[in-house]
Amino acid sequence: MPANLVVGAQWGDEGKAKVIDVLSKDTDIIVRYQGGANAGHTVVVKGKKYVFHLIPSGVIYDDKICVIGNGVVIDAAYFLEEVADIEKEGFDVRGKTYVSDSAHLLLPFHKLIDGAREDGSVDGKKIGTTRRGIGMCYADKMMRTGLRVGDLLNLKTAREKLEHIIEEKNAEMKALYNIDPLQVDDVWKDLMAFYDLWKDRIINTSFYLNEALKDGKRILLEGAQGTGLDVDFGTYPYVTSSNPTTGGALIGSGVSYHYLQKVIGICKAYITRVGEGPFPTELHGEEGEKLRKLGGEYGATTGRPRRCGWFDVEMLKHAIRVNGLNAIALTKIDVLSDYDSIPVAIGYELDGKRLDYLPSQELDRVKPVYKFFPGWNSDISGINDFKKLPKNCQDYINAIRDLIGVPVHILSTGPDRDHTIILG
Numbered sequence: 001m002p003a004n005l006v007v008g009a010q011w012g013d014e015g016k017a018k019v020i021d022v023l024s025k026d027t028d029i030i031v032r033y034q035g036g037a038n039a040g041h042t043v044v045v046k047g048k049k050y051v052f053h054l055i056p057s058g059v060i061y062d063d064k065i066c067v068i069g070n071g072v073v074i075d076a077a078y079f080l081e082e083v084a085d086i087e088k089e090g091f092d093v094r095g096k097t098y099v100s101d102s103a104h105l106l107l108p109f110h111k112l113i114d115g116a117r118e119d120g121s122v123d124g125k126k127i128g129t130t131r132r133g134i135g136m137c138y139a140d141k142m143m144r145t146g147l148r149v150g151d152l153l154n155l156k157t158a159r160e161k162l163e164h165i166i167e168e169k170n171a172e173m174k175a176l177y178n179i180d181p182l183q184v185d186d187v188w189k190d191l192m193a194f195y196d197l198w199k200d201r202i203i204n205t206s207f208y209l210n211e212a213l214k215d216g217k218r219i220l221l222e223g224a225q226g227t228g229l230d231v232d233f234g235t236y237p238y239v240t241s242s243n244p245t246t247g248g249a250l251i252g253s254g255v256s257y258h259y260l261q262k263v264i265g266i267c268k269a270y271i272t273r274v275g276e277g278p279f280p281t282e283l284h285g286e287e288g289e290k291l292r293k294l295g296g297e298y299g300a301t302t303g304r305p306r307r308c309g310w311f312d313v314e315m316l317k318h319a320i321r322v323n324g325l326n327a328i329a330l331t332k333i334d335v336l337s338d339y340d341s342i343p344v345a346i347g348y349e350l351d352g353k354r355l356d357y358l359p360s361q362e363l364d365r366v367k368p369v370y371k372f373f374p375g376w377n378s379d380i381s382g383i384n385d386f387k388k389l390p391k392n393c394q395d396y397i398n399a400i401r402d403l404i405g406v407p408v409h410i411l412s413t414g415p416d417r418d419h420t421i422i423l424g
């Protein structure tokens, strides 16, 4: 049976969780494959809002299995808190969730160093991270000095590894950031709390997932962040430290590529980003504020106001290329209901010359070329039948489809599960 994949096509916060929730209905196993508690996935069911950071939102379905893949970085203390919060709402998490033995553990010094670097204590440069320690944990993974979930299955060697790691990190923190040393026992306590509750749920998830696919199970791979934040294909260095793109989904889950069927790119009908970095169609001042208010664009993880701008076809074409997207979900179209005219960037110019693709350098210097579409000036929120959308709205959606050459599979007209239109 197939594995379908949901990828962010912009700079994250595209409404992936809502689409994942809708698609989870026809899925057996939902897999989170990268990122960590930097993500904030919001799902609204019958008017009630749930926010997930590390746990796949599929846990709110009774009959689904959730998997946290090897590509995810897990802050054990945070993970336990999130599980407790979800279980308080009446959902069983532990009984339905497996954690990869190869996922890396994000430890307190990762967050301390992330925060210190953001405060400018090194070179004064800011990425605008979520301060959740993500980059530092992935750096240790690449340095081959990280502690993995599976290490906990041998407590003696895990403790020895941790002692060695903390000795090194304490020295680094003191020398570079003037941060007080961490005590091994404090860090160990959190890890043991995680171990006690989760030791039976730690498995080789790649084996589990490929066997499940062979047995006819349907899998949904769930990405966090988006293509614009990909460490290779995003706006480096203003990116996250993982690969939210299709390659990262395979690496971060261990699912074999030949099972991949639908690769769905999620994009909002406009664009937002949080943190620093170039953003060609960004709206400033009152215009930006208007879109931010209409869309309720404040971060689910940090509460930061998101930067807002117009839809960018060139950016989406980039996402289609690097991810192999074969379908699109267009979210938050209802937010555009209050405009007489809706600009869409259909390309870029740099120094007066038209570009054929989104450049990896100098994106801060490109000028978007806009095409203007007539607005529909009526409230479309909650409409779940394409034919009931105003003609100008239908034309806008069809025009986007024609500009990108990929079918629009899902439309979202509001936050609730029911505010959805599935198109062929």
Ligand code: IMP
Pocket (backbone or CB within 6 Å): 011, 012, 013, 038, 039, 040, 127, 128, 129, 130, 131, 132, 133, 134, 135, 224, 225, 229, 238, 239, 240, 241, 274, 275, 276
């Ligand atoms: P980090 O992932 O915390 O290291 O942050 C790096 C960049 O990615 C910053 O610009 C963050 O604002 C951005 N970022 C990380 N996670 C998300 C997300 O879930 N949505 C939107 N932006 C994110």
